[in-house]
Amino acid sequence: MSRQKRVMAVGVAVVLASAVAPPLAAADAAHTAVPKIQWQQCPDDKHLRCAMVPVPLDYADPRGKKISLRLVKRPADQPNRKIGTLFINNGGPGGSAADFAVGAGDLLGASTRQRFDIVGIDPRGIAGQRNCLTEGCGSEPVVCAAAPEDPPGPPVPTIAFPRSESEVNAQLAFDDFYRGLCDKRGNEILDHMSTADTARDMDLMRQAVGDRQLTFYGISYGSVLGATYAAMYPNKVRALIVDGVLDPVAWSTGRGDDAKYVASARFGSEYGAWESLHSSFAECDRVGAARCPAAGQASGKFHKVVERLKQGDVDTPNGKLNYQEVMGTLLGAMYGPGNYPLIMDFIEAMHQQIFGAARVPSRAGDAWAKLRAAERPAVPTFGEETIAPTFHGVLCADSVNPTDREAPIRSAAHAEANGPGFGELWSWISSPCVNWPGSSKSAFRGPYTVKTSTPLLIVGNTHDPATPISGARALNGLMKGSRMLTLDGWGHGTLRMSECVTGKFESYLIHRKLPVPGTVCQTDAPLFPAAS
Numbered sequence: 001m002s003r004q005k006r007v008m009a010v011g012v013a014v015v016l017a018s019a020v021a022p023p024l025a026a027a028d029a030a031h032t033a034v035p036k037i038q039w040q041q042c043p044d045d046k047h048l049r050c051a052m053v054p055v056p057l058d059y060a061d062p063r064g065k066k067i068s069l070r071l072v073k074r075p076a077d078q079p080n081r082k083i084g085t086l087f088i089n090n091g092g093p094g095g096s097a098a099d100f101a102v103g104a105g106d107l108l109g110a111s112t113r114q115r116f117d118i119v120g121i122d123p124r125g126i127a128g129q130r131n132c133l134t135e136g137c138g139s140e141p142v143v144c145a146a147a148p149e150d151p152p153g154p155p156v157p158t159i160a161f162p163r164s165e166s167e168v169n170a171q172l173a174f175d176d177f178y179r180g181l182c183d184k185r186g187n188e189i190l191d192h193m194s195t196a197d198t199a200r201d202m203d204l205m206r207q208a209v210g211d212r213q214l215t216f217y218g219i220s221y222g223s224v225l226g227a228t229y230a231a232m233y234p235n236k237v238r239a240l241i242v243d244g245v246l247d248p249v250a251w252s253t254g255r256g257d258d259a260k261y262v263a264s265a266r267f268g269s270e271y272g273a274w275e276s277l278h279s280s281f282a283e284c285d286r287v288g289a290a291r292c293p294a295a296g297q298a299s300g301k302f303h304k305v306v307e308r309l310k311q312g313d314v315d316t317p318n319g320k321l322n323y324q325e326v327m328g329t330l331l332g333a334m335y336g337p338g339n340y341p342l343i344m345d346f347i348e349a350m351h352q353q354i355f356g357a358a359r360v361p362s363r364a365g366d367a368w369a370k371l372r373a374a375e376r377p378a379v380p381t382f383g384e385e386t387i388a389p390t391f392h393g394v395l396c397a398d399s400v401n402p403t404d405r406e407a408p409i410r411s412a413a414h415a416e417a418n419g420p421g422f423g424e425l426w427s428w429i430s431s432p433c434v435n436w437p438g439s440s441k442s443a444f445r446g447p448y449t450v451k452t453s454t455p456l457l458i459v460g461n462t463h464d465p466a467t468p469i470s471g472a473r474a475l476n477g478l479m480k481g482s483r484m485l486t487l488d489g490w491g492h493g494t495l496r497m498s499e500c501v502t503g504k505f506e507s508y509l510i511h512r513k514l515p516v517p518g519t520v521c522q523t524d525a526p527l528f529p530a531a532s
Contacts, residue, residue, distance in 0.1 A: 031062055032055075032056055032059065032062040032200075032204060033062070034204060034207045034208050035053050035054055035055070035204070035208055036208065037051050037053055037071065037205075037208050037209065038051055039051050039073060042072065045102065047074070047075070048072055048073065048074055048075075048101075048102065049072070049073040049075060050070070050071065050072055050073075050098075051070075051071045051073075052068045052069070052070055052071075053068065053069050053071055053205065053208065054066040054067070054068055054069075055067060055068075055069055055124075055201050055204055057140075057188065057189070057192055058191075058192055058442070059197065059200050059442065060442070065188075067124060067139075067140035067189065068139065068140055069121055069122060069123075069124065069139045069140070069201060069205075070098050070121070070122040070127075070139045071098060071119055071120070071121050071122075071205065072098040072099070072101040072102065072119070072120050073085075073101065073117050073118070073119045074101055074102070074104070074105050074113065074117065074118040074119075075117050076113070076114060076115060076116055076117050077113050077114040078114045078115065081114065081115055082115060082116065082117065083115045083116055083215075083510065084116060084117070084209075084211045084215055084238070085116060085117045085118075085119050085206070085209045085211055085215065086108075086112065086116040086117070086118050086119070086215045086216070086217060086509065087119050087120075087121065087202055087205070087206070087214065087215065087216045087217075088100055088101060088104050088118060088119070088120050088216070088217050088218070088222070089120070089121075089123070089216075089217075089218040089219070089221075089222030089225050089226070090104075090120075090218075090219055090220070090222060091218070091219050091220030091221040091222045091223075091244070092123075092126070092220070092221050092390065092391060092394075093123065093126075093195075093221045093390060093391055093393075093394035093395060094126060094390035094391045094394075095126070095221070095222075096120070096122050096126055096127075097120035097121055097122055097123065097126075097222075098120040098121065098122040098139075099120065099122075100120050101118055101119060101120030104118050104120070104217075105118050107495045107496055108217060108495075108502070108505060108506075108509075109502045109503070109505060109506045111506040111510060112505065112506050112509055112510070115509075115510055116215065116509070117209070119205070119209070121139075121201065121202060121205055122139035123139065123198045123201070123225075123394075124139055124140055124142075124189060124192065124193060124197060124198060124201060125139065125140065125141060125142035125189050125190075125193045125390055125393050125394070126139050126141070126390050127139060127140075127141035127388075140189050141189070141388060142186070142187060142189045142190050142193060142388060142389055142390060142393045143186070143187050143388055144178070144181045144182035144185050144186045144187075144190070144388075144389060145181075145185055146181060146185060147185060150181075150184075150185075153174070153177035153181065154170065154173045154174050154177055155170075155174075156174065157170055157171050157174055159322075159324045159325070160324040160325060160327065160328030160425055161324055161327075161328070161412075161424045161425045161428040162424075162428065163323075163324065163424065168409060171408075171428065171431065172405065172408070172431070175408075175431050175432045175434070178389075178432050179432060179435060179436060179437055180437075182389060182436075182437050182438065183437035186389075186437065186438065189393075190389070190393055190437070190438040190439075191438055191439035191441075192439070192442060193393040193394050193397050193438065194394065194397040194398055194440060194442050194443035194444070195224055195225055195228045195394060195398050195443070195444065196228055196232065196398075196442055196443055196444035197442055198225055198394075199225060199228045199229040199232055199233070199444070200232075202214070202216075202225070202229060203229070203232075203233055203236065206236070211238070212238075213236050213237060213238035213453065213454075214229065214233070214236050214237060214238055214240065215238045215239045215240070215509060216229065216239070216240045216241065217241045217243070217505075217509075218241070218242050218243070219242075219243040219244045219493045219495065220243075220244045220246070220466065220467060220492065220493060221246065221394075222242070222243075223242035223243065223244060223245040223246050223248075223467070223471070223475070224246050224248055224251050224398070226240050226241070226242040226456070227242060227245075227248040227448055227475055227478075227479070228248065228444050230448075230450065230452050230456060230479065231248075231444065231446065231447070231448045231450050232444055234450040234451060234452045234453065235452075235453045236453065237452040237453050237454050237456070238453070238454055238512070239454055239457075239508055239509050239512050240452070240454070240456050240457070241456075241457045241458075241459065241505060241508065241509070242456065242457075242458055242459065242472075242475065243459040243493045243494055243495070244459070244460075244461065244464060244466065244467040244492055244493035244494070245458060245459070245460060245467055245471040245472040245474075245475050246267055246467050246471050247267065247268070247470070247471040247474040247475060248446070248448050248475065248478070249446065249448065249474065249478070250263075250266040250267050250268070250471070250474070251263065251266075251267065251395075251398060251399060252398055252399055252400065252443070252444075252445040252446060253399070253400045253445050253446065254266045254400070259400065259402065260402055260407075260410065260411075260414075261402070261407070261410065261411040261414055261415070261427070262401050262402065262407055262408055262411045262427060262430045262431060262433055262434065263395055263396075263398075263399035263401055263430045263433055264395070264411075264415075264426050264427055264428075264429045264430035265411035265412070265414055265415040265423070265426065265427035265430070267426070267467070267471070268418070268468045268470050268471065269419075269422070269426045269465075269466055269467065269468065270415045270416070270418050270419025270422040270423035270425075270426045270427070271418045271419040271468055271470075272419070272464055272465050272466060272467065272468030272470075273331055273334065273419055273421075273422035273426070273465040273466070274418075274419035274420060274421060274422055275419075275463060275468065276334055276463045276464065276465035276490055277302075277330065277334065277343075277421075277465070278299060279463050279490075280340050280343070280344075280463070280490060280527060281294075281298040281299040281302065282298075282299075283527050283528065284298040284344050284528060285297070285298055285299075287526075287528045290530075290531065291528040291529065291530055291531065292341065292344050292528045293341075293344050293345045293348040293349075294344040294345075294347045294348040294351070295344075298344065298347065301347055301348065301351040302347050304351065304354070304355060305347060305350045305351055305354060306323070306326075306327075306421065308354050309321065309322065309323040309326055310323050314350070314353075314354065314364075316353065316362060316364040316365040316368060317362055317364070317365035317366075318364075318365030318366070318368060318369055319365070321350075321364075321368065324425075327421055327422065327425055328425060329371060329372055329375050330343060330371075331422060331425060331465060331466075332375035333371055333374055333375040334465035334490070334491070334492075335375075335465065335466065335491060335492040336374065336491055336492075337489060337490045337491035337497060337523070337525075337527060338374075339371070339374045339375070340490060340527050340528065341528055341529075342367070342370050342371050342374055343371065344528075345363075345367045345370070346364070346367040346368055346370075346371045348367075349362070349363040349364040349366075349367040349368075350364050350367075352364075389432075389438075391429075392430070392432050392433060392436065393438055395430055395433060396430070396432065396433035396436035396438060396440075397436070397438050397439065397440045397443055398440070398443050398445070399430070399433060400445070401430070401433040401434055401436070402434060403434060403435050404434070405434070407431075407434050408427065408428060408431035408434065411427040411431075412424045412427040412428060414427070415427040448475070448478040448479065449478050449479075449480065450479065450480065451479075451480035451481055452479065452480075452481070452482075454512055455479075455480075455481040455482050455483055455514060456475075456479050456482040456483070457482070457483055457485060457504070457505075457508045457514060457515075458472050458475050458476045458479070458482050458483065458484045458485070459472065459484075459485045459486075459487065459493075459494055459501065460472030460473065460484065460485075460486055460487070461486075461487045461489055461490070461491065461492070461493060461494055461497075462486060462487065462488050462489065463489060463490040463491075464490075464491070464492055464493070465490075465491075465492060466492045467492065467493075469486070472484060472486075483514040483515060483517065485501065485504055485515050485519055485521065486519070486520045486521070487500075487501055487520075487521050487522075487523065488520055488521070488522055488523070489522070489523035489527075490523075490527055494521075497523050497524065498521045498522065498523050498524055499524055500521035500522060501521045504519070504521070
């Protein structure tokens with residue numbers, strides 16, 4: 001019996017049970033032996049400590065097979081005043097929290113790095129490679145690898161998201177191949193990758209470092225991990241910050257009619273991206289052309305360029321540009337607030353090239369090259385023969401998704417109506433989750449309405465292109481006693497954007513002091529700085 005058939009046989013029972021109680025309660029993992037962490041000096045940095053730590057593959061069988069997790073620790077600057085360990089997660093899913101630990105102390109404030117060891121755990125299935133003690137180290141990787149005797153699969157789609165009938169059919173064919181490969185050739189970690197499994201790992205590491213309760217900072221998908229831990233272990237929270245927040249209900253089950261759509265069409269990310277871009281157009285027009293090249297109907301220029309791109313590729317001195325590539329690059333660039341001037345420069349250059357006087361020299365190629373160099377990839381990528389489903393292995397295990405083949409198409413249309421230009425991109429990210437072969441029997445899907453031993457600090461950015469502030473507001477409404485802190489700015493999350501936010505983080509992490517209700521911090525730098 002294939003993995004997919006096994007999972008489908010129990011899928012209905014799991015979904016129904018999750019509405020009443022988590023399929024594997026935190027208490028069920030309580031009998032797991034606490035490992036001893038053997039810290040060693042990291043080979044790449046003498047100030048860091050590294051370790052590989054065994055944990056159960058399946059917490060329902062804690063004495064069974066073990067897998068290894070990679071940990072990196074940045075020791076507290078003032079060990080004699082150390083409060084404990086701050087665990088961190090930088091999101092994804094698929095990001096290496098162990099690698100993030102290297103620079104996280106510089107992002108979270110001087111007082112934080114003085115008073116806490118900062119520890120990143122590579123989530124199960126995620127194989128980061130920096131500061132490795134041995135060749136090939138990393139947390140147990142998830143892999144779906146083709147065997148030599150397997151027939152070749154369809155080519156990996158090279159577009160950011162499909163639009164035409166032929167592109168949609170090619171994406172659906174690849175999704176079928178991807179799921180089939182994971183069903184036949186996926187290693188056993190694929191059935192044990194839920195966020196709840198990672199929360200159990202984190203609680204085990206909390207015990208291993210000797211902390212009575214957890215101190216945690218998570219950004220982006222790390223907010224799902226933080227919310228899941230808080231809901232599973234409400235009495236074990238010492239201080240817990242979630243930043244760039246995803247609504248955990250939207251992530252896991254959705255609400256009402258949301259069940260008709262694939263998971264990433266429920267997050268509101270398409271609207272977040274649309275709002276972030278269009279509010280930046282308004283700011284561009286406000287500050288004027290001296291600070292923002294596209295000022296003077298910036299939104300109108302963008303829409304004219306986009307409509308032309310939808311009609312076909314546009315030639316630039318540096319090559320052809322197409323609609324999907326441009327929208328995907330814009331989304332990745334919007335993650336960093338410092339990239340918005342580059343976005344406006346590109347829009348202005350493209351507008352001049354397409355609609356300006358014939359004698360205007362084209363800057364579009366150079367502007368595009370600068371934008372591509374600055375962007376942060378916002379979507380998962382795949383290889384030809386080996387697929388590492390670090391993103392889908394988690395999201396698809398965590399979330400309830402429709403099972404009909406038309407679901408991704410329906411979801412794309414729904415999301416595109418909510419966030420024109422970005423809905424198709426965001427919704428197709430989770431198209432493989434339709435009939436995903438990995439098991440979700442250990443996933444946690446609520447309830448999230450709990451009162452924690454220390455109230456959570458929930459942080460939202462007013463113009464976040466990936467996790468709109470609605471996610472922070474939703475979690476704030478779910479978690480009893482939690483406090484919301486708002487940053488009035490652009491970009492994804494709040495790290496490095498505001499000394500005001502950093503100060504609130506330090507006060508909460510060290511003294512567990514929450515900011516005053518309704519606190520709104522400002523960014524340290526304007527979106528469009530004045531020319532020096």
